[in-house]
Amino acid sequence: xxxxLLAQPLLLVVGSxxxxxxxxxxxxxxxxxxxxxxxxxxxxxxxxRLKDALGVGEAARDRAVRVDVDTPGRLxxxxxxxxxxxxxxxxxxxxxEAAAERIFRNRFYDDLAGNLAGILEYMAxxxxxxVAVEGKxxxxxxDTPPTRQALEFLEAPDRIVGFLDSGxxxxxxxxxxxxxxxxxxxxxxxxxxxxxxxxxxIVGMRLLRDMAEFFQAFAPLFDGFRARASEVRxxxxxxxxxxxxxxxxxxxxxxxxxxxxxxxTEAGHRLGPIVVNQSxxxxxxxxxxxxxxxxxxxxxxxxxxxxxxxxxDRLRGLxxxxxxxxxxxLQPTPPTDxxxxxxxxxxxADRLRAxxx
Amino acid sequence: MSVAxxxxxxxxVVVTGKxxxxxxxxxxxxxxxxAAVGRRxxxxxxxxxxxxxxxLGVPPSGGETIEAGPRLWLQNLQPRAxxxxxxxxxxxxxxxxxxxxGSPVFQHFVDxxxxxxxxxxxxYALRAVRGEYRRKVDMVVLDAPATGHGxxxxxAPMLLAEAIGGGQIGAMAADLAGFIADPSRCGxxxxxxxxxMPVQEAIELIALLNDRMSRPPEVxxxxxxxxxxxxxxxxxxxxxxxxxxxxxxxxxxNERELQRLRSCWKGPLVRLPxxxxxxxxxxxxxxxxxxxxxxxxxxxxx
Numbered sequence: 040x041x042x043x044l045l046a047q048p049l050l051l052v053v054g055s056x057x058x059x060x061x062x063x064x065x066x067x068x069x070x071x072x073x074x075x076x077x078x079x080x081x082x083x084x085x086x087x088r089l090k091d092a093l094g095v096g097e098a099a100r101d102r103a104v105r106v107d108v109d110t111p112g113r114l115x116x117x118x119x120x121x122x123x124x125x126x127x128x129x130x131x132x133x134x135x136e137a138a139a140e141r142i143f144r145n146r147f148y149d150d151l152a153g154n155l156a157g158i159l160e161y162m163a164x165x166x167x168x169x170v171a172v173e174g175k176x177x178x179x180x181x182d183t184p185p186t187r188q189a190l191e192f193l194e195a196p197d198r199i200v201g202f203l204d205s206g207x208x209x210x211x212x213x214x215x216x217x218x219x220x221x222x223x224x225x226x227x228x229x230x231x232x233x234x235x236x237x238x239x240x241i242v243g244m245r246l247l248r249d250m251a252e253f254f255q256a257f258a259p260l261f262d263g264f265r266a267r268a269s270e271v272r273x274x275x276x277x278x279x280x281x282x283x284x285x286x287x288x289x290x291x292x293x294x295x296x297x298x299x300x301x302x303x304t305e306a307g308h309r310l311g312p313i314v315v316n317q318s319x320x321x322x323x324x325x326x327x328x329x330x331x332x333x334x335x336x337x338x339x340x341x342x343x344x345x346x347x348x349x350x351x352d353r354l355r356g357l358x359x360x361x362x363x364x365x366x367x368x369l370q371p372t373p374p375t376d377x378x379x380x381x382x383x384x385x386x387x388a389d390r391l392r393a394x395x396x
Numbered sequence: 397m398s399v400a401x402x403x404x405x406x407x408x409v410v411v412t413g414k415x416x417x418x419x420x421x422x423x424x425x426x427x428x429x430x431a432a433v434g435r436r437x438x439x440x441x442x443x444x445x446x447x448x449x450x451x452l453g454v455p456p457s458g459g460e461t462i463e464a465g466p467r468l469w470l471q472n473l474q475p476r477a478x479x480x481x482x483x484x485x486x487x488x489x490x491x492x493x494x495x496x497x498g499s500p501v502f503q504h505f506v507d508x509x510x511x512x513x514x515x516x517x518x519x520y521a522l523r524a525v526r527g528e529y530r531r532k533v534d535m536v537v538l539d540a541p542a543t544g545h546g547x548x549x550x551x552a553p554m555l556l557a558e559a560i561g562g563g564q565i566g567a568m569a570a571d572l573a574g575f576i577a578d579p580s581r582c583g584x585x586x587x588x589x590x591x592x593m594p595v596q597e598a599i600e601l602i603a604l605l606n607d608r609m610s611r612p613p614e615v616x617x618x619x620x621x622x623x624x625x626x627x628x629x630x631x632x633x634x635x636x637x638x639x640x641x642x643x644x645x646x647x648x649x650n651e652r653e654l655q656r657l658r659s660c661w662k663g664p665l666v667r668l669p670x671x672x673x674x675x676x677x678x679x680x681x682x683x684x685x686x687x688x689x690x691x692x693x694x695x696x697x698x
Binding site for chain 1: 414415416417445447500504591592593594596622623625626627630632633634635636638639640641642643645646647649670671672673674675
């Protein structure tokens with residue numbers, strides 16, 4: 040059953056920061072390529088060593104780069120970058136080159152657009168959609184952004200559509216400013232200056248002008264944007280889309296993991312296996328009672344093994360039923376070459392198979 | 397002045413770092429330590445899933461300020477609630493304030509405006525130490541939210557002040573940016589693990605604090621270190637060789653990454669051990685003793 044479990048067109052790897060999502064995504068990708076699938080791994084922020092191991096450099100920011108590995112299938116890697124994707128989107132939906140340039144030159148876009156809530160997250164699913172539509176791959180694995188609220192990216196399409204449909208935009212799109220940058224339609228010069236002065240004192244006219252210009256330059260793009268956001272939303276709930284939830288070991292991670300699991304299910308997503316990553320081994324009882332020079336380290340490891348086992352048992356008890364729950368043991372050294380990554384991918388596949396049986 | 401005295405003399409200490417490095421634990425330990433030396437400390441948590449109270453062994457805050465020890469209080473802060481509170485404060489007519497808060501435009505503004513939530517939290521902290529709230533405290537220890545960029549909390553006011561450049565909001569942003577840039581009032585404690593990604597993030601964050609804000613962190617705390625290995629000739633107990641091998645690999649990685657961090661950061665650095673204790677008051681007490689000893693050691697050296 041494991042083959043069917045992870046053999047989905049789209050796998051989204053989700054979980055809190057620091058639990059090893061990126062490494063697992065790469066490992067799953069290599070394993071899929073070994074099994075013959077044309078595979079793409081999309082990731083945000085891989086460590087230098089992982090980038091080195093995969094042999095992908097900065098070029099992967101603009102396009103998918105093929106990993107040099109001899110497998111029946113192939114493995115490509117793309118590094119996600121919100122700004123690059125956003126710029127590309129602007130180019131695609133802008134009616135002409137001049138309109139695109141107007142947006143790129145706008146200071147509001149330059150300073151703040153990349154920081155707008157949800158943009159990074161939205162751009163991730165946007166890229167995912169592009170790739171899915173192309174249909175060049177049998178399997179696409181998305182490593183989701185490194186935020187604690189990693190689920191924000193799932194809500195990003197809804198949020199963008201909500202924003203586009205809200206009154207905020209109608210207000211922003213009114214022609215507030217005249218050619219000289221003054222407020223439009225103010226009755227008398229003196230009164231007008233008074234209102235401008237007041238607005239300037241509160242938020243600053245410069246910001247208002249930049250924002251108005253930004254939204255006006257952006258307006259022709261909105262319809263395309265909205266349509267795309269709805270499609271992205273549907274893709275995230277498509278039957279071939281599966282979420283792999285990665286959790287850290289230990290009891291204190293359980294609330295996070297349950298929270299993710301519940302949110303995903305509530306939002307109508309298909310929750311796949313839950314992987315408790317980096318679990319410490321349970322040691323023989325002698326470890327906890329060791330004396331002498333090894334006592335400190337062995338007591339610690341005995342505690343960690345016990346803690347992780349307790350965490351797994353509790354999580355198992357709290358999950359409602361059918362979810363596949365597997366552990367991946369802590370690797371003594373983090374996998375930093377293709378062989379150890381592939382071994383990790385195989386181990387995960389084996390554990391899933393064992394769980395199913 | 398020792399690092400400990402310097403931290404205790406400040407009004408706001410922001411504990412930052414990548415997710416998963418034990419920021420919340422460090423904030424709690426620091427809060428307890430500063431309260432123990434006589435400061436009245438408010439611990440602020442921004443995560444909607446409260447966890448500080450469990451560490452401290454007190455009931456959840458639910459948004460209220462609750463006592464967590466001698467001279468120590470805890471509050472879980474929702475940025476949205478702070479912003480709505482500000483609207484109620486500035487708009488004297490309750491009906492109108494309610495209308496503003498309920499409008500979709502306002503909701504989207506609060507969700508989407510870059511830097512607004514960060515500003516609200518920092519502004520709240522500033523007002524708390526300026527004595528504008530009922531609970532009088534000397535200082536705030538802020539458990540900064542884990543974000544992709546640990547720095548976004550600290551750089552938000554500066555970015556906003558630059559972008560807005562005028563008006564009351566701009567002035568507020570500039571006021572906050574000035575406060576954060578002033579090491580005599582605001583301290584930054586950077587939490588890290590001696591592992592590859594957290595060290596990478598720590599190095600990047602230090603560079604950003606240095607280059608963009610001209611204010612290095614007061615101290616870098618490397619958390620959860622595995623204990624040092626026994627002498628090479630010692631023989632592991634029977635059947636436990638694999639466990640010892642795991643321990644030594646982890647320790648070696650710790651040492652390698654510490655060295656990498658050290659090559660980029662020459663300032664104060666504290667090492668805290670990974671202790672075999674569940675999250676809770678006993679763990680905090682153990683770490684507090686170590687932290688105090690380490691900070692005293694730093695003070696003696698500088």
